[in-house]
Amino acid sequence: MIGVMRAEALKLRRSLAIIVMGVAPVMTFILTVLIQLSGESPGIWAFQMMSTSAIWAYFLLPMTATGLTALLAQMEHGPGTWSQILATPVAKWQVFTGKVVMALALMAIVTALIYVSIFASGFVAGWINPAEALEGSPPWWDAAKLLGKMYLASFLLIAVQLGVALRFNSFALPVSVGIGGTFVAVAATSSKYGIFFPWLLPVNMLASEPERAEFALMFGGAGGAVLLALIVLYLSRRDWH
Amino acid sequence: MNDWVIETEGVSRRFGSVQAVDSLDLHVPKGAVAGFLGPNGAGKTTTIRMLLGLIRPQGGSIRLGGHDIHRARRRALTGVGSLVETPAHYPHLTGAENLDIACHMAGLPRRERDRVLDLVGLAGAAKRRVKGYSLGMRQRLGLARALLGNPKLLILDEPTNGLDPSGIHEMRTLIREAPERFGATVLVSSHLLGEIEQTANHVALMHRGKLLFQDTIAALMDAHPGGLTIRLDRPAEALARVQATHADAAELEDGIRLPGRFTAAERAAINRDLVEAGFAVSDLTLVKPSLESIFLERTGGTGDLQ
Numbered sequence: 001m002i003g004v005m006r007a008e009a010l011k012l013r014r015s016l017a018i019i020v021m022g023v024a025p026v027m028t029f030i031l032t033v034l035i036q037l038s039g040e041s042p043g044i045w046a047f048q049m050m051s052t053s054a055i056w057a058y059f060l061l062p063m064t065a066t067g068l069t070a071l072l073a074q075m076e077h078g079p080g081t082w083s084q085i086l087a088t089p090v091a092k093w094q095v096f097t098g099k100v101v102m103a104l105a106l107m108a109i110v111t112a113l114i115y116v117s118i119f120a121s122g123f124v125a126g127w128i129n130p131a132e133a134l135e136g137s138p139p140w141w142d143a144a145k146l147l148g149k150m151y152l153a154s155f156l157l158i159a160v161q162l163g164v165a166l167r168f169n170s171f172a173l174p175v176s177v178g179i180g181g182t183f184v185a186v187a188a189t190s191s192k193y194g195i196f197f198p199w200l201l202p203v204n205m206l207a208s209e210p211e212r213a214e215f216a217l218m219f220g221g222a223g224g225a226v227l228l229a230l231i232v233l234y235l236s237r238r239d240w241h
Numbered sequence: 242m243n244d245w246v247i248e249t250e251g252v253s254r255r256f257g258s259v260q261a262v263d264s265l266d267l268h269v270p271k272g273a274v275a276g277f278l279g280p281n282g283a284g285k286t287t288t289i290r291m292l293l294g295l296i297r298p299q300g301g302s303i304r305l306g307g308h309d310i311h312r313a314r315r316r317a318l319t320g321v322g323s324l325v326e327t328p329a330h331y332p333h334l335t336g337a338e339n340l341d342i343a344c345h346m347a348g349l350p351r352r353e354r355d356r357v358l359d360l361v362g363l364a365g366a367a368k369r370r371v372k373g374y375s376l377g378m379r380q381r382l383g384l385a386r387a388l389l390g391n392p393k394l395l396i397l398d399e400p401t402n403g404l405d406p407s408g409i410h411e412m413r414t415l416i417r418e419a420p421e422r423f424g425a426t427v428l429v430s431s432h433l434l435g436e437i438e439q440t441a442n443h444v445a446l447m448h449r450g451k452l453l454f455q456d457t458i459a460a461l462m463d464a465h466p467g468g469l470t471i472r473l474d475r476p477a478e479a480l481a482r483v484q485a486t487h488a489d490a491a492e493l494e495d496g497i498r499l500p501g502r503f504t505a506a507e508r509a510a511i512n513r514d515l516v517e518a519g520f521a522v523s524d525l526t527l528v529k530p531s532l533e534s535i536f537l538e539r540t541g542g543t544g545d546l547q
Binding site: 003004006007010011013014015075078079080081083084085086087088089090091239240241 | 290293294295297319327329332338342343345347
């Protein structure tokens, strides 16, 4: 399995996935710096954390998951390398588990960069204009907990996107699913069934009712883990033409 | 205990209404270079995909090196190098990095990568990105990957596709010498009969999903001995004369054809008989059968090959 992961890591070299990983953190950084400098921000760290996390959970997390999973799958679909990889003595489940681990690892890295972006944007804006510096102490631990929960709750969304991307030899299909899911999520926010919608689960970490957030965390995290296992099982057993 | 490196029993696979492979009993002995021949759509690639465990057969069993491909997939595929259809690589990576990926997955050291790059003549281009490679270079890189780890069985699907004449020559040499140089058995598929004639010592002919013949090329040739073509005047009369001793003789536009094997003495006797009977014999040609003529004969002339 270590060899499979080393191979997966090597495939990322010079790939678009590296650029895609930087898009969301850079966008949130620029956006929050500009908001803070505009003077329209409440000027407190808690707001900085919540607003950046909301943008991340609503739009950028699902879109990043869509882009990264589609790129990971297209790395094999595009040149047609599945036949080469799956004709080796490496167990098929290990090949697909490698993709799952890599997708989760890349999303974890982007989440960590978003964490950095929350604080970097606050400090940079305060350095550019000290009058707009944020008040209070930075919520290091609260931000880590919130983003960590969002990450776990996004497992189901990542599983759906990765499953579609690996199963179908198409870039357009997983991207359409991702865009569709993200926009439907906005409309489904107020629905009582929205709690079951994979693209909304990370957003529910911001819910004021703790039980809603707790359910979304369990459903997204555990549901995602189960679905990822089923995807690995299914892909390992299907024919590869 | 036999010495089959590839052994299939009653393997079948259907796609919708098309029976791609039908009750295939394929046997490739150890140390053979087996040509897997058939026109496009004969079922060669489907068979190869089933041999490599990429597609499950709907019936029958497949054993590689004595191990069932589905019950003991990892053991069956250990020591198998393959090149399936068009060479597939990661275009954003260099040739060396592409092989590094295969080495990581197989747990092979980096020197193995360098060895196979030398073997296929790509050492000089190893640090170039594959997206800048020609089709021939990609094919060589695919072969290099197949050769990683000194495989005991090489399964190559149309390996000369895209190669220039010198590349084709090198590939043929490599395939032909694989048993001696690497101790490998080779199954090489092609729709080019001349290709197989020059590289293989065994042959399996496939047509419309069925195996028509498998054995050594020598055995195939023995079963199709060719014949003697005689150019002369009045072929109809000559035919009537020779049919007394060669009932299966046939008339040609400018002569007659006698199927079978003929020694020099027999050829001389036939010639003398015809000349003494007053025929103007202008030419006697011993016709050796080609794989193509045998294939067309076996498929009833429907196995069009390119």
